[in-house]
Amino acid sequence: MPRFTPGELSVMGVLWEHGEMKPSEIQERYPEPIKNPALRSYLTILLDKGHISRRKVGKAYYYKAVTRQQSAFSETVREVIDAYCGGSAQALLLNLIRSEKLSEEELVELKRLADGEPPGPPKRRRKKS
Amino acid sequence: MPRFTPGELSVMGVLWEHGEMKPSEIQERYPEPIKNPALRSYLTILLDKGHISRRKVGKAYYYKAVTRQQSAFSETVREVIDAYCGGSAQALLLNLIRSEKLSEEELVELKRLADGEPPGPPKRRRKKS
DNA sequence: AGTGATGTGCAGAATATACTGCACATAAGC
DNA sequence: GCTTATGTGCAGTATATTCTGCACATCACT
Known part of the structure; x- marks a missing residue:
């Protein structure tokens, strides 16, 4: 549900990073x-x-994020995947790997991550969204 | 530069998939x-x-995409990474890997991709777009 | 109490987005 | 030539986004 506009996203970014703050x-x-x-x-x-x-607090209002960064991020990624990759996350990965955005070290780290997670369906749920 | 709205994105999606068409x-x-x-x-x-x-063509206008899907996609991904991951593509990958969006097979394929591409700058271009 | 700095509330305004409706032009068939 | 689809052009509307400006409230300090 986010669909943040650029201005909104910048505000959320600041709040996600620094927590509760006044204008x-x-x-x-x-x-x-x-x-x-x-x-x-x-x-x-x-x-x-x-x-x-x-x-x-005093005379000022302090604002903080209610929508979590992780939730907004996941939803945004899902939207991108649906819109551009026919719902397949693989196409996104392929694009990332093929682009200059990933260094060799990152690829190594990536493989490590891919190894760490797999066998069988992970028991721990991630249903917080 | 894209920043397509949902409606615009749907239109672009149709044109990307089917090429030149009338309304x-x-x-x-x-x-x-x-x-x-x-x-x-x-x-x-x-x-x-x-x-x-x-x-x-005849009495009708035929529309086609000027902005390429690959360009729009890359730019969008970059924006997401900048906004949510401090510019690090790795965080995006981590999210993808940890989410339920990737099956075990996809992880295997992913590792294969990570292996296949790396050492040095890839010689083969993908400039067909 | 008076003054200034800092915040707030509210009331716009310009532009973009997401539509709707209708008159008019063009092509195809009778 | 006339009618009927089909397609276009244009004008208008509602809401969202991205701002601006100003009056007023509150706190700190003298």
């Missing part, structure tokens, strides 16, 4: 210069959508 | 029921943005 603090860490009122309008939208919550 | 044909293959005027408004937007081009 002026988010503003400082926002990836590009942004004016306070503009930022606050993003916060309002995210609040409406339920992706963040806020809490009054 | 009524795209409409038939659109993933969900869509009215002709609605579809045409997407086409107009995509045309404005330069993602598609059109050519008159």
Whole structure:
């Protein structure tokens, strides 16, 4: 359900990284210069959508992420895979491996990961989403 | 540069899969029921943005993709990686591997791919796009 | 109490997205 | 030539996104 716009995603990124913060603090860490009122309008939208919550401390509101980064990430990846790879995660992997984004070390690490997980269906569920 | 909206992406998907087509044909293959005027408004937007081009054949316009699927895909993946993984493709892979999206066979295939590609810069280009 | 800095609330506004509707043009068959 | 599909052009609407501006509240300090 995320489908964050660029502006929303930047805000979420700051909150995911730094936790609970008030607007002026988010503003400082926002990836590009942004004016306070503009930022606050993003916060309002995210609040409406339920992706963040806020809490009054003194005279200021402190905002924090409700939607978890991992959830948003997984959903986004799924959407990309569905849209571009006919639902097959393999095509995404192939693209990643073929592109310059993966160094040789990363490939080695990747194989290690692939080895570590497999035999049989993993018992531990990952149903937190 | 893509940042396709859901509607735009659906249109691009049809054009990527089936090549040059006129609106009524795209409409038939659109993933969900869509009215002709609605579809045409997407086409107009995509045309404005330069993602598609059109050519008159008889009385109808035939539309085809200008932006390649591979390009849009790569860019989208990069955006996701930048936004969610601090630019590291590895985090994306880790997520894919840990999720239920990859079967055991896919992991085996994955390792094969990781093995097949590595040492040095790959000589074979994949520039057919 | 008065002043300034910092926050908030609210009311727009410009553009983009996601549509709808209808008049008009063109091609094909009678 | 006339009618009927089929397709286009254009204008308009509703909502979302991305902002801006300003009045007002609160806190700290003197």
